[in-house]
Amino acid sequence: MNESDFIAALRKLPLHDGARNLEDDAAILEVGSETLVLTHDTIVSGVHFLPFQDMADVAWKLVTTNLSDLAAKGAEPVGILLSHMLSTNDDRFVQGLTEVLETYGCPLLGGDTVSSDGPPTYGVTAVGRATHSPVPSRGGAQAGDSVYITGPVGAAMLGFEALRDDTSAGGSAYTRPIPLLAEGQALAPVVTAIMDVSDGVLLDASRIAKASKVTLDIDPASVPIATPEARRDEALRWGDDYQLLFTLPDTATLPVSATRIGRVLEPTDSPILLEGTAPDRDSPLGYSH
Amino acid sequence: MNESDFIAALRKLPLHDGARNLEDDAAILEVGSETLVLTHDTIVSGVHFLPFQDMADVAWKLVTTNLSDLAAKGAEPVGILLSHMLSTNDDRFVQGLTEVLETYGCPLLGGDTVSSDGPPTYGVTAVGRATHSPVPSRGGAQAGDSVYITGPVGAAMLGFEALRDDTSAGGSAYTRPIPLLAEGQALAPVVTAIMDVSDGVLLDASRIAKASKVTLDIDPASVPIATPEARRDEALRWGDDYQLLFTLPDTATLPVSATRIGRVLEPTDSPILLEGTAPDRDSPLGYSH
CATH class of the missing domain: 3.30.1330.10 (PurM-like, N-terminal domain)
Incomplete structure (x- = not known):
């Protein structure tokens, strides 16, 4: 199976x-x-x-x-x-x-x-x-919310490559990820949906969209990355960075440092859009473990 | 390691x-x-x-x-x-x-x-x-208590052999063990020590003894077995029967059907005795997973 x-x-x-x-x-x-x-x-x-x-x-x-x-x-x-x-x-x-x-x-x-x-x-x-009830889930994103991420993606990809290739360029993002516990506790009372990015920001955004029955319109250029610009597409599809991805009504105050990377729309045929365009269905959005 | x-x-x-x-x-x-x-x-x-x-x-x-x-x-x-x-x-x-x-x-x-x-x-x-606090442990057996078991051992051994040898003699004791949830809830308020027999009644009795810093004197002939008498020694050393093994002060009323198989003594050099005699240290008491 x-x-x-x-x-x-x-x-x-x-x-x-x-x-x-x-x-x-x-x-x-x-x-x-x-x-x-x-x-x-x-x-x-x-x-x-x-x-x-x-x-x-x-x-x-x-x-x-x-x-x-x-x-x-x-x-x-x-x-x-x-x-x-x-x-x-x-x-x-x-x-x-x-x-x-x-x-x-x-x-x-x-x-x-x-x-x-x-x-x-x-x-x-x-x-x-x-620390807060109700406990936030993936399922509460509302049309009109903004989409945020707490930090850059792609560092774990570089770390994995350095480990695989036995170079010293990688840092510890792949081997020793940091769980954003304080950030999660600050966010829980205000977010409408939240998850940690384990399988790639685009794939995980699509999961929030499906669970919330909405569409997330992501601006790929606005996602902070830890890699050279030439590798942006890969960084958006690599997991293991453990940033927090969340949606927030525009009336709420952001309680942690985070970057706005998109907005929540009424549901469309595609759970996520990339600057208004549905991604190629045959191209993987991320890494499924 | x-x-x-x-x-x-x-x-x-x-x-x-x-x-x-x-x-x-x-x-x-x-x-x-x-x-x-x-x-x-x-x-x-x-x-x-x-x-x-x-x-x-x-x-x-x-x-x-x-x-x-x-x-x-x-x-x-x-x-x-x-x-x-x-x-x-x-x-x-x-x-x-x-x-x-x-x-x-x-x-x-x-x-x-x-x-x-x-x-x-x-x-x-x-x-x-x-369902009862404090939750019972392996560690509370007291000298003077009696040692009980809820039912026979050895059925899982027969079931395993039937499975291995592809005969129909075995029953379901090995493949479909039954957790004694109601019995455990009835026993929790009155026992001084309790555990389920997963690795053999003698080995598990020695674990109660060590955790409780006492000696358990077991009468092997009194332990109910599901095997022919000739296989008693094996049945006492085989696990997987999931009976409950417990110690009870003589002042307490037994709340479930169980068989008395020994008594708790002040600590000796051996955690368990078999009718007063320390078992051979080189002979395994049971099965360690």
Whole structure:
């Protein structure tokens, strides 16, 4: 079964109200007067990271991609559960895990350890506590809102290439992404829709559009990029930058530094437009993991 | 790194109070006036299940082993997050998932789907709500308590053998274990220590003993078994039966059907005794996954 068929099959299961039809990267769980946010990411060697990477970086990124999902909900980290396949370089994995958990004040809650001859596979379930209710989703963008992004995209692409090609040009954007937790908490009370950019700004914009049943008209030239201008198109289609992409009514005050990159329209045949024109349907908008 | 070294390394990480030093199969999370119980199990084809098994059974067991961890905390299921590696027979996996989630009223909260060429690997994080506070642990057995088990062991061993040998003698104990949720909820207010028997009654008894800093004196002949008498020693060392093993003061009334199999002593050099005698240290007490 391919991924979209599988997820379609899962949608027929008994779904928790907080699963939000599995469209979001996080589940919402009301517990008494509190609201928890739950996320899970699994990564596989050779698929989600390069087999020769420093496992300390892999552990860092596994945790921070989950914390980025919490950030997009305005949640603060409570703890993680770790699924760990024993392998070589587990000492480096633990080192990176120590660094990331200390950096973000996010303790270990539990998990499971397994052995296998297959490619090392790791999972993290992160638990966060919502700081604002209702918890924002991808689904609330309204025609007339503006579209914003918190910072440049493309840095992770350069970082990946430097790692792959063993040059020093890359920086840490690919290996050690930073979850925008404070920004997410500041944005949660005012945004109409929000998500973290994991798969490319254009693809993720189209996801906000579909979930909100609107069209997002993006001005590609206005998106801040961390690459040379010649690589703008690639930067807009590469993921892993973990900026926050959100929509905001024009009456609201922007609570964080961000760049306006488009506006929300009534729904059209295309979930996103690029300066008013529907993108080529045969050309991928981004990277689907 | 081997598993015990890895877990020892994890114990040096920032640990959540509810992680209980990672000794327990579940983490405890106080949220306002509620207490949540969180568990995670990961399974790998060829390690935790036979590659030719019906994937509906594999999905069932993946969920029920987590629900059994909730049962041992007296918790009721709230929902699960699923980590799924796409493979052949995903339709059967979804079928089993549907059956188990409907049977236990446990909706899907979210998760992640990945692709890999490696052996299919699946994970579940289960969230439960504690029905009694404080949540029981492995660590409270007191000298003078009696040791009980809710039912026979060895049925899963027979089921595994029938599956492996393609005979019809096995029943469903190995493929479709039943989490003792109602029994766990009845026991939580009265037990001093409790866990589910996943790795063999003797090994798991030794874990209660170590966590409680006592010795458990088990009468092997009194343990109910689902096998012929000639296989008693094996049945006591085989896991996967998911009975509840617990300790109870003699003043307490037994709230569920269970068999007394031993008593709790002040600590000795050996965490468990078999009718007063320390077991051979070189002979395994059970199955460590």
